[in-house]
Amino acid sequence: MANREILGLIKGARAGDVRCQLALGRVYLFGQGVPRSVPTALHWLARAAQEQSEEACLLIGTHVPFEVALPSARTLIPYYQQAFDAGLAQAGLVLAQLVLGNASFDCNILRAKARLALEAAVRAGLPEAQWLLSREDGPGLADSDVCEPGGIHGAPLYAWLEQAWCSGDQGGYVSRALPLARELLRRQAVQGAGRMTLERQQVLLLSRCAQALALTDAPESWQCCELAAHGGDRTAQLELGLGFARMDAHGRRLATRSGAANFKRAVRWLTQAGEQGLADAWFVLSRIYIKPEFSQRNVIEAQSCLERAADLGHAPAQLECGMHAWRNRREGGNSDVRAAYWLLQAQAQGCSEAELALAKIAPCGDTGEWGQGSVAHGGSQRRQLLQSQPLLAARLELARCFHLSRAEALLLDIHAADQGHCLVIDISATHGRGKRRLVLIRTAQERHLLDRVVRVFEQVDCGVEGAEGNYRQRLYRLKCYLTELETPPEREFLAA
16 A cells, blocks of 8 residues: 555646656656556656656656557657657667657658667667567568668677577577578578678577477478578588488487488588587487498498497497497407496496496496405504505505405406596406406596505516516415414405
């Protein structure tokens, strides 16, 4: 409920007091003590403006938008003119919207004034003015004036369009960008797509129009996509390639797209998109190259494209590369290492199939308790071991962290085992019962420990007859150290 002061303003405004009308307009315009209501504020401000209140005209020009002013356009146009003459660019924009958007205003002087106001609003950087001016000029624009970044239709318009797109307002984006896209399509029909030189902003505008129109199956969507692809937009090149291949981004055939696929044209555009860093393009290319109906079918090329997609972070491609390497592990010495690498990459992106495969490729070892006392709780014995036999101490610490057996701990070639993402535990050349297996490095702590151990062995020959001696000598030193501790876990390890 209004207080006494506002009731007094209402009484004075109804009696024709200009100061009360102006003050009441402010109250409703800014919601000072009453609910904010721009139409009510406009009513009282217009009453004050009729009595030659310049301040009322300035408030109308600054705060009353086009949508509110439209029903009373003829009455309000003089007030917006006065506000524009006082230097308000926003008032000039609303004046242009009221006059130029209504064909019934046929006064040439008024339309010329509105045009000047619109251009002033464009120079002030108002995005709505950019769009309105481009719509007013429409097909009549000269080729050099259409959406040029340095011209009157330049950067502010694109900044507004970018904001609309990023905010998810695709409808608003299309309504303002489509007239510009149609003009570019008209120019393309005259000059040819290969001869047109498009600015980066124009290419992006066409690409996004194509994406938005694709949801409605508008025929202009394909034209915008094709022109943007010729301009170098990778998203448009991907969509064009998928369209020619009649496939989706997962490499599946689309029943909704009729007609025969043109794989050669699809390969052309998908390759261009892939070379610009789109993993989906390489993945779809890998599917095209293994199709029996493709005249240039090439399994080797398909695998190459798949690996390029995996390198760019495509999770299904990483999973497939990992499984392919694992299936062919007997053909290459490090195929299992490559399989673990790709599957770890896929698992990091949440691929559950990769996690299951890793459990088979590199199963977690038993968390045996041997060596924990010697390494973690040995106290003076541990310090003595670090000083007298640093290599043995490093091997024990590595064995405890990665669950190595006694033979593996003593015979492992540290340098050869470290593969970055995993350890290759392979002592088969020096130990008859040794079998090759992988241990994954999953945490930063494990990586830090391994780096520290590698630094310890940097100047050491880890061979059987190297600085550490042969296996029997290494085992003897280990037994002597563990016997001194006389703890149950070590005795169990010693007897193993």
